[in-house]
Amino acid sequence: MSKVIKITNGALLTPRGLIDDEDVYLKDGKILAVTADALPYDEVVDAEGKYVSPGFIDIHVHGGGGYDFMDGGTEPIIKAAAMHLSHGTTSIMPTTLACSYAALTEFLNNLRTVMDEGLSEANILGAHLEGPYFSGAQSGAQNPEYIKIPDPSEYLELLDDHGDIIRHWSFAPELEGAVAFCETLSRRGVRPSIGHSDAVFSEVEKVYEKGCRKVTHLYSGMSTITRQQGYRRLGVIESAYYYDDMTAEVIADGKHLPPELLWVIVKGIGIDRICLVTDAMRGAGMPEGPSFLGRKGEEMPCVIEDGVAKLLDRSAFAGSVATADRLIRTMVQEVGLSVYDAVKMMTLNPASFFGIRKGALEEGFDADVIIFDENITVTDVFVNGIRRK
Numbered sequence: 001m002s003k004v005i006k007i008t009n010g011a012l013l014t015p016r017g018l019i020d021d022e023d024v025y026l027k028d029g030k031i032l033a034v035t036a037d038a039l040p041y042d043e044v045v046d047a048e049g050k051y052v053s054p055g056f057i058d059i060h061v062h063g064g065g066g067y068d069f070m071d072g073g074t075e076p077i078i079k080a081a082a083m084h085l086s087h088g089t090t091s092i093m094p095t096t097l098a099c100s101y102a103a104l105t106e107f108l109n110n111l112r113t114v115m116d117e118g119l120s121e122a123n124i125l126g127a128h129l130e131g132p133y134f135s136g137a138q139s140g141a142q143n144p145e146y147i148k149i150p151d152p153s154e155y156l157e158l159l160d161d162h163g164d165i166i167r168h169w170s171f172a173p174e175l176e177g178a179v180a181f182c183e184t185l186s187r188r189g190v191r192p193s194i195g196h197s198d199a200v201f202s203e204v205e206k207v208y209e210k211g212c213r214k215v216t217h218l219y220s221g222m223s224t225i226t227r228q229q230g231y232r233r234l235g236v237i238e239s240a241y242y243y244d245d246m247t248a249e250v251i252a253d254g255k256h257l258p259p260e261l262l263w264v265i266v267k268g269i270g271i272d273r274i275c276l277v278t279d280a281m282r283g284a285g286m287p288e289g290p291s292f293l294g295r296k297g298e299e300m301p302c303v304i305e306d307g308v309a310k311l312l313d314r315s316a317f318a319g320s321v322a323t324a325d326r327l328i329r330t331m332v333q334e335v336g337l338s339v340y341d342a343v344k345m346m347t348l349n350p351a352s353f354f355g356i357r358k359g360a361l362e363e364g365f366d367a368d369v370i371i372f373d374e375n376i377t378v379t380d381v382f383v384n385g386i387r388r389k
Helices: 075-085 101-117 152-162 180-186 200-207 236-242 259-269 322-334 340-342 347-353
Strands: 004-008 011-014 017-019 023-027 030-035 043-048 049-052 056-059 089-094 127-131 165-170 192-193 226-228 232-233 249-253 275-278 289-295 302-305 308-311 317-319 369-372 378-384
Touching: 011 340, 017 340, 049 340, 056 075, 056 127, 056 275, 056 322, 056 347, 075 089, 075 101, 089 127, 089 378, 101 127, 101 152, 152 165, 152 180, 180 192, 180 200, 192 200, 200 236, 226 259, 236 259, 249 259, 259 275, 259 322, 275 322, 275 347, 302 317, 322 340
Parallel strands: 004 043, 011 049, 056 089, 127 165, 165 192, 249 275
Antiparallel strands: 004 023, 011 017, 023 030, 049 369, 226 232, 289 302, 302 308, 308 317, 369 378
16 A cells, blocks of 8 residues: 655645645655645654745756766766755756757757656756857857857757657747747747847747747846837846746846845746746855866866856856755845745746646645755655655
8 A cells, every 4th residue: 555644743835825734645646635634644744843845846957066967978967956856956957058969969868868767866857958049149158159040950850859858948039030949849838938138029029929938047148128229128128027927037046136136026027927946057065166167078167156156257157056945045034035935936836837736735736845944944855755855
């Protein structure tokens, strides 16, 4: 018979609100019930008054624990996912950078092996391709050598070969062929997202009409208001606020975006349309000091200090080193949100956007459950009902 796990004595973060007089029951990888009724169980977990939450879902992350998902082979994928799992990320979407076609297909093949063979303790949701169809003017830390306009012969082959594991693709809508690319993604069931873009509103509008409903790391690598012959034109940032059903990724490490700006985003975009993301590179979970950005063989030296990766000359950030628990901590302790609202932005919101039965403590949802204390320190992790921490 299948074992039933009862999680009791916790403050439950549920779609019905914060509940402290009910228990969570897990069975066969699913949430059996969230109820005050006394059900039979085989094992009890005492939450000791701490928060009981859905597991965090990170839809934009490049690595961690000293590994980049694109380093080659399956070990970097497994190890980086495991590091983030220890911080409460039960579901993860490994993310690429602009790279060669060969490097991209190698990564996708390795990711498929990890997924098909169940090699990761964390849920691997599929790939987020960040590029290479980006604006050179907004390339940020992307390698300019690989940035290009959408190539149908390339992306159609990728979708034919790997469309079942490509969940999410960031691109710049102002590029030649971008509208057709976006339409293809929407038709194939891949969620398009605007990123590293210098677009104006009319260009955003064209891909919005083709199904694009998300922007990648709001404020980072995207256009704002410009003037042409005296007339102001909205950029990607303002376009994200304009549409009532546009979801925005937010790197809430308190470094890429200051707490005051995070508060402005919450007020303008709204709790329900924000997905917190780490956008973490290999330095996440590692001590401060020398590091590098990108896959092995294409390293860009950087240094981790003050909780963020910086270029060696300190002229700009080189990437995030955040973990999911830190994002929640920032939104609660520095921005002033409730734990309930902050957690929703890294659980139910991304799950809803991608249409998966995760991100909620509710009967029938996947049994990805974490327990953390008042300081958002994760003490217990269950993935599909199996204890992983």
